[in-house]
Amino acid sequence: MDRIHLQTNRRRELVDITAFVNQAVGASGVEEGLCLVYVPHTTAGVLINEGADPAVGEDILNALGALLPAITFRHREGNADAHVLASLLNSSVVVPIAESALQLGTWQAIFFVELDGPRRREVRVTCLRA
């Protein structure tokens, strides 16, 4: 397993981690298999979506924020919104590996989703040989 450490800069933010995950795939020596990208946090997530136009990521964050209902949250830490949004996302994604590279679609990128930043964060990458 490999660990990617990152520092987020905003309360809600998408961070493109595709290059770091590809590095981890290369370091693993796995030529054919699966890559598990796992986020061990309760106020963050991971998703795969378009990486070419940054406006897509902004739209995703804005849409997620608009999903929050006007209710009174009971969690006293003050970040209940981040917990709720993180529960709508995934804690992991799996991507095929072939020829020692992630087999993402042309427009796909892997994003760490910060929902309660800025914070120091970690992503765990496990590559399995097929």
Ligand code: ZN
């Ligand atoms: Zn909390």
